[in-house]
Amino acid sequence: MNMNVFPLVMTPAFRHGSQTPWGGHALKELFGKDTPEDITGESLEVSALPGLESCVSGGEYAGKTLREMHSLWGKSLTGLEGKDFPLLLKFLDTRQPLSVQVHPDDSYALSHEGKLGKSEAWYILDAAPGAELVYGINTRGESLRSVLDAGKLESCLCRTEVHAGDVFYIPAGTVHALGAGIRCYEIQQTSDLTYRLWDWGRVGKDGRPRQLHIEQAIAVSNINSLPVRGETVEKLPGGLRTLLVSDPHFRLYACDLGGRLSLATGKMQFLSATAKGCTLCWEDHRISLLPWQTAVLPAALPEIAVEGRGRILVSSPA
Known part of the structure; x- marks a missing residue:
């Protein structure tokens, strides 16, 4: 892992229009994203999904996709084999x-779909007053199938009002749904596997409801319980670091900056500036991140620090 690597500031890919009919205007209006359509639901800040790959925004590798950078830098980028x-x-x-x-x-997922499953976590960036999400399901002792057959699913969904700064850990098997009026940060395994259990009775432009995946959803749902999540706060020179979520696949941290904070190295990290932006410092170099920009910090960086005031979000492989 001795390749000459450096932070990669990313340009996101977008899911928009008919891909995300539930999307809104906030990615452009609140976060300054160059969205392709007014109705845009997702800004994929760090993505190697085919057809939805984020790209390097500037420098000698400007325009290269994340997949291309992974091919070029390999383990020096991710710190992982594969x-x-x-x-x-x-x-x-x-x-x-x-x-x-x-x-x-x-x-x-591997035995039935030939691909990896998905665990994820949400950090609420902004929410309309009274906004809520579905987080878990309580079937009150009945089987999920009997609840569905009786048309009682909606009454069994656990709804939670959300506010900026709330964190939700969603390991595989957790029934969930983002509600209206929410802007959030999501870290997840690289997977597009989703089993739709219910879509509120909505129909598309063709008058048909979207496909549900009832049998698969019943098979994988973990009902009547929610994951346990604990936070660990470290006071460090230059700020506080809080471990928000620890999953077998990823870690999610919030760092509250009060000057210059050194970050641990040896693992790839995704660093997202929030409303105030920040400055990355390594060796004799400095680069500014604008509000809501994200940089990939390669695992092989010998040192990295961040300067600023306010909160940043940092994710890494476990």
């Missing part, structure tokens, strides 16, 4: 609620 890029980071804006859904774990 050809697959492990994580996906995106911002979401919900003008309407998303479907009630659940993701399979790796074991089920």
Whole structure:
């Protein structure tokens, strides 16, 4: 891991229009993203999904996709063996609620779909007054199938009002749905596997409801319980670092800057500036991140620090 690497400031890819009919205007209006359409639901800040790859925004590798950078830098970038890029980071804006859904774990996904499953976490960036999401399901002792057959699913969904700064850990098997009026940061395994359990009775422009995946959702849902999440706060020179979520696949931290904060090295990290922006410092170099920009920090960086005031979000492989 001795390749000459440096932070990569990313230009996001977008899901928009008919891909995210529930999306809104906030990615452009609040976060300054160059969205392709007014209705844009997702800004994929760090993505190696085919067709939805984020790109390097400037410098000698400007325009190269994350997949190309992974091919070029390999383990020096990710710190991991293997050809697959492990994580996906995106911002979401919900003008309407998303479907009630659940993701399979790796074991089920590999045996039934031939790909990895998905665990994820949400950090709420902004929320309209009274905005809520679905976080878990309580079938009150009945099976999920009997609840569905009786048409009682909506009454069993656990709804939670949300506010900026709230954190939700969503390991595979957790029934969940973002509600309307929420802007959030999502870190997840690189996977597009979603089983839709309920879509609020909505129909598309063709008059048909979207496809549900009832059998798969029943098979993988973890009902009547929610994941345990604990936070660990470290006071460091230059700020505070809080471990928000620890999953077998990723870690999510919030860092509250009060000057210059040195970051641990040896693991790839995704660093997202929030409303105040920040400055990355390594060796004899400095680069500024604008508000809501994200940089990929390669695992092989010998040192890296961040300067600024306010909160940044940092994710890394576990």
